[in-house]
Amino acid sequence: MLLDSNPSTRPVNADNPFTVPDLQRHTIRPFGVYVLNGLASTGENLIALDTIRGYLIQVDCLNDSTTVLNPHHLEQFMDATGLSIWQEQIWFARDEQVYWCTFEDLTPRKFISLPYPVNGVAVKESAVYVTCQKYGYILIFNRDTGSEITRFPLPGVGEENLSIRDEELWVCDTLERSVYCLDRATGELQFSILTPYENPTGITFHPDPFTGESILYLCYAQEERYIRDNPNRADDPYELAVRDRTFIHPLHFHYDAEKRYTLSNGYLMEMSYVEELSPLEDVTLTDLEWRIAMPASTDRQKILHIEPIGMPYEEEIQNGQRVAVFRFDRLEKNEGRIFGWKALMEVRGIKYQLNFRDTEDIPVLTEEFQQRYLVDDDELAMDKPAIQWAAREAIGTETNILRQVLKIRNYVYDRMSYGIKPHIDTPDVALERGVGSCGEYVGILLALARLNGIACRTVGRYKCPSDPDRRNVPLEPDFNHVWIEFYVPGYGWLPMESNVDDVIEGGPYPTRFFMGLPWFHAEISKGIPFERIAAPNLPEEISIGDLSLNHVRFTILEELPPPQAT
Template identity: 55%
Template structure:
């Protein structure tokens, strides 16, 4: 795969409207942004350079409570509330809504292009297109995601922000076909607009976000005084993106991240291991991840390559449990969100998998229980009569999500036990996905190992992940390896499930090993089985992320 696109440090700023509790629609108007706060009914004018905020409808905020979509065209303000679409004349600043049309289902977002009105509706899963002149429906397009969508238009394109999919879609305005999609760096995008700086002429795609965040409140009237609380979080942030049409992927907001992985020797029992070699996988170079620098921590290491993956090798002539060491590596990475733009039609003529890949990626080499009747039957049920390889993977993912719900386990059980239990960790979701794909002739491999805590605005602070994490890649002979998350898209009981991480990864995934063990030990050249000596019994690992800068494509 090619390396990540060249990048520069982003100079764009996050806009935090004053007094806003939630922003659900934004529009550019002159050198300002207009936004709607549906909880308070505020129509806000926001200066993107200073955050200075003004309430425009100060005398009739009640008319704007519950508004979700916002658009401005030819001195007319358009908005959606419940089943209705309204407009206001901006010339007289009366802010008195006039009804344009009443729908059968709630209207979410709105955009206006000349004499055409575009309205998104999650209930029907459609973009409804109406005539501005007579209010008659012209046609409709299907929404590509499953969440609530806000909408804006640019030239011959429709742009959507889906709150559940955490995705922005670019569609052809004439046909509604998806051109490409990108992941947003934050959850719950609720509005979008293109804003042109009147001084520089630079165009920026701004995305609004609205959610709640957990924080620790110091309550002097309670004992203990610290208590867990929720508060509203809303802001507007630029979305940077790059679409590689030839290689069929799109990148969005990148970050320069320092990743540190170390082992602290602290054996539970006395032990001696002669000629010990301790291997730790190094970060990989991919379409979405670029290595700027790698240095050793504590002790020097040599490098070896295993199946294309770089491995750090730490050597101990005579490992003794009485001695203490800290050793590992520190990497400076460019990480991006990525979304591959491959459709089932692109996979109609996939060649047969090579014999080398069949021997490596279609076998049970990790206690996958592929010989168990329950798993063999599940592999058949998961795909039904489907023959297209991409649809097979998608069907297998949905089958696993239907059968499992997420839960942390003290250890990883085999897929047959997990399927019977109906509860699994990320590693157990992964094991079942691997087994069902491989039985169906789809090459798969494990990828991991950690995710940076997803707080991109907390720069230059140490961020410590709570858990390790694994996901998978599946192989399409015409395209190569494609990512798929193990469990994070399983968020709706019984579906439908988001596809944000199907052929996509968020910026916070750190790829540290593809199809190879993240760590292993050898003594006198022989692999040490974890039943003999567990790494967890020898050392404590320390993982730390520091976000240094936000990046955008150069």
């Protein structure tokens, strides 16, 4: 045996020149498949279903080798979803029907029919679990008789697939980009996990062939845009095209029952924020102080190192947040400078696990928090009758703080659509218009929450482009971004996205980023301005945008090992 020099790989045979990957971080990319929409394990082999070709495939986790198991039964498996294997039986769904067959005889046999399309199937012993998005339930049937035993509400709002481990029912949701662990007997949610990629379409547990450790695998199905070189267009050969992208990847998770959150896949990345002086106005400033907030250390974000770019800074702490302060004795008109910071950090997905029962009886908000986080400190129009009326209408008679925040979010989503504007209007103007940017969503959410006695603050500032496969290349976000955190007395601050979950006209809206953040959010400024300037002779009409251009860069270096208990 040879031992590869890379510690993330495993021993390989001397006759095999290919490195054996670290399966905890290896992406499996089967050959010749288009849309995987079902995943299962026999204990020895990983099995997947390509809904486009009708392939039932066996995949080698080590080298992606792909074998079609049903070469003569493709038509029967086309458009199929929800793969499950129980002993020698193969279970799947197609349209409104659930079918089963065996490995020896791949002719499908109908088990049940529903009035609506079936999305997922899981089987254990005498129970068959079936998901149906349009029904809104997980339906449980007797495998021998086909009669319904009971049903559980679906934990999410998208199409959901299933797997079973011991007494746990595991559910992945395409729209929520989440996995839910439920009690198999009662359907009660134990915890949920955010996935590193969007649109998970299959889920299973499969043993590592070297260690025997169980790995939670998800398959994903997406479309990606790319630049195609079209030889038939000699004058302008480059065109935008779309292709299928489907793969299998481990989902890491660590549920901290004491702290009430679940961490998932994470990445080591560099982030830099740099200002380039490029004045639009001829202005000379003296004793200029330029403050830029720096990334924060949080439950999901660990700062390993920060260093200056271009010129040194002094670090200050403002309301518990780190701020880089650059000082200029004199800044001449048309002067050229580059300055900022670069951070090395670990980021993960996080989902907090508080539920409505946990917040039925909470302490009263302290006087300090009332004075700091219930005031109109950012042109929130909290004195306007329209905003005060909206704050009352949004929560109605609800008294539970989690339900109040969720109702406020849904109220705003019902009345707003996302759109980029050159400036941010006050909440009364934005709410009346019905279209707003993330900053305007945040303003309305802050105003309605604070008027209802819920302490909250603005958080931002940037999101890394969210494809974790694009590693070791500079990635630049298109926009800045802000969201909010709300405070639950007796527990602490919880995140909530501003506009991102407003994806279904009229709802139901996903709750993936309600008390959760994906790995690609960079938490920088919490309750303080991200950037500001001050000088004795600074004209009132001059802003940062009049003086400089910003440059934001992310570089994803590697996927982190699975999270561990701390």
